[in-house]
Amino acid sequence: MSRGIDVRLPQVRKLGETSRTDAWWVQPLLTFLGLGAFIVYSTWAAFQGKNFSYDGGGAHYLSPFYSPLLWDPPGMHTGHAWFGEAPSWLLSMWPSFLVFSPALLILWAPGGFRFTCYYYRGAYYKAFWADPMNCSVGEPGFRQENYRGEKKLPLIFQNVHRYFLYLALMFLVLLAYDAVMSYVFTNPDTKQKGFGIGVGSLVLTINPILLGGYTLGCHSFxxxxxxxxxxxxGGAGKKAYDCASCLNRSHMLWAWMSLFWVGFTDFYVRMCAMGYWSDFRIL
Amino acid sequence: MTNAMFRVWKGQGEQASFKDYHTDVTGGMVVLDAIHQIQAETEPTLACRWNCKAGKCGSCSAEINGKPRLMCMTRLDTLDLSMPVIVEPMKSFPHIKDLVADVSWNYEVKKRIKPFRPRKPDAPDGTWRMQQSDVDRVQEFRKCIECFLCQNVCHVLRDHHKHDEFAGPRHFVYTAALEMHPLDTEDRTAYLKDEEGLGYCNITKCCTKVCPEHITITDNAIIPLKERVVDEFYDPLTRLFRIFKPKG
Incomplete structure (x- = not known):
């Protein structure tokens, strides 16, 4: 609503115009490359529909991109699926031009959590939409007075972030379960299950720790x-708030570390499953 | 002693442009010292606003090499003096002359924010009881010196000129100090959403980066206020729970 205050401004900057003498473009460029690389890799991995679990040497490794695994793709028996092999009704609904990939059923949730995250919003508005490119650097001329921010459609939907948080908390529990299960190895001869540690166990354990640091430091949480x-x-509520505030102070760091590691965890499991890497058994 | 070049915004209205000045500088000098030296040596009409020279009055806000900063807190030994030091006025407010901008719009916006309204006193002697930890949270916001560097760097004002619809980071900090105060009973969430235009903020964190008092404006003031607006207007579950919440 108009405040009726006349504010005549001296100038309007053009795209990229600034008096800044430092390398202001480095930060948005790194964000663009980092997030872009993750989006490309995770999209590719999600559409594969195979090589997402590894059972060599009796291991029980499941890629976080496919967890929770609701249904196995047709003909596969990974041992991780909640409801067994994909049912015919699901396959009949699946687009014929796409390989059936269970990742596509669940990845929208963690993806939505990151997309609506307050840190990532600020980062990708700069890196992908030049809104602005960086602090005190000019924006595209067409946006000027037409700027809508997050006050109006479509970005008003960023306010859904807390609902994605609820889902992300559930994923955190599920990925912690996957990490625990990565310490269970099946003896190939006796078929008995026992405790063991592989490099993959450590990789899968670090993943929920970093995701926990990111999720529990979330502004909505x-x-x-x-x-x-x-x-x-001064009770437990205050301690929990202080703890979340402590994690929140390094939210950007947790966001990047967890993003890298969740991608690396999928890569590790994929490389083992494809036979390019062999999982070293520590214990 | 080094001879440094300062490229300073000089003039008024359409006639204003950059003008180069040379002056000798020594270790320990700040940009405001150099501007005063230029005034004394070569350009007595060069206008700049200043007062305390200690980073507490918030008067000497300007843009130094394109970054919003206090002139009195920017040491010359932190700048590359082999290049001209660019000194400009703040760009989100109307220009008056040389390095001086008219920041009065901020005072008008501040007047319209609902003031502090404490609950009834906790004790018969008219005093209140609060936890120190609850006050600590809003104490951070009270460090603000109203230099308006955060307003200046905010692209919603700077590039999009939403002065009619957007109050800016300084006023979100001010509102947060009131809204999160343990004694305050006023509800400003609707005002934040509709009149202060909180939704225009897209969390670039530029305001936090330029704050000379190191107030974590985005994470501790703006985002918590955004979350309170979500509670009130965009979260059906919270509204549902509120219906069943015991009153009192």
């Missing part, structure tokens, strides 16, 4: 566990 109150008192 911090708000829900105490930030919404004006009086926190």
């Amino acid at each position: 911090r708000h829900l566990i105490g930030g919404r109150k004006d009086e926190l008192g």
Whole structure:
């Protein structure tokens, strides 16, 4: 609503115009390359529909891109699927030009969590949409007075972030379960299950730790566990809020580390499953 | 002693442009010292606003080599003096003359924010009881010196000129200090959404980066306020829970 205050401004900058003398373009470029590489790799991996689990040497490794595994693709028996092989009704609905990939059934949830994350929003608005390219650097001329921000459609939907948080918390539990299961190895001869440690176990363990640091430091989580109150008192609620605030201070670092590691975990399992790498058994 | 070149925005209106000045600088000098030296040596009409020279009054805000900074807190030994040091006025506000911008719009916006409204006193002597930790959260926001560097760097004001619809980071910090205060009973969420235009903020964190008081503006003020607006207007589950929440 108009405040009726006349603010005549001296100038409007053009795209990329700035008096900054530092390498202001490096940060958005690195973000563009980092996020772009992850999007390309994760999309490719999600559409593969194979090589997402590894059972060599009795291991039980499952790629985080495919966890939770609701249904196995036709003809596959990974031992991780909740409901067995993909049913015919699901396959009949599946687009004929796409290979059946169970990752496509679940990846929208963690993907949506990252897409609506407050840190990533600021980062990709700069790197992908030049909105702005960096602080005190000019924007594309067409946007000027037509800027809508997150106040109007379509970006008003970023407010759905907390719902993706609820899903991300469930994924955190599921990926922690996968990490625990990676320490269970089946003896190929006796078929008995026992404790063991492979390099893959460590890779799958680091994944939920880093995701936990990212998810539990989320701004929405911090708000829900105490930030919404004006009086926190001094009890457990205050401790939880302080803990989330502590993680939140390094939210960007957790975001990047967890992003890299979840991609690397899929890559590790994929390389083992394809036979390019062999999983070294520590114990 | 080094002879440094300063490229300073000089003039008024359409006639304003960059003008180069040379002056000798020594270790320990700040940009404001150099500007004062240029005033004394070569350009007595060069206008700049300043007061405390200690980073506490927020008067000498400007753009140094394109970055919004306080002139009195920018040491010359942190700048590359082999290149001209570019000094410009803030760009999100109307230009008056040389390095001076008219920041009065900010005061008008601030007047319209609902003031502090405390609950009834906790004790018969008219005093209140609060946890220190609850006050600490809003204490961060009270460090603001109103230099308006955050307003200046915010692209919603700087590039999109949404002065009529957007209050800017400084006023979100001010609103957060009131809204999160343990004694305050006023509800400003609707005002934040509709009048202050909180939704225009797209979390670039530029305001946080330029704050000379190191207030974590985006993470501790703006995003928590955005979350409160979500509670009130965009989250059906929270609204549903509120119906069944015991009153009192």
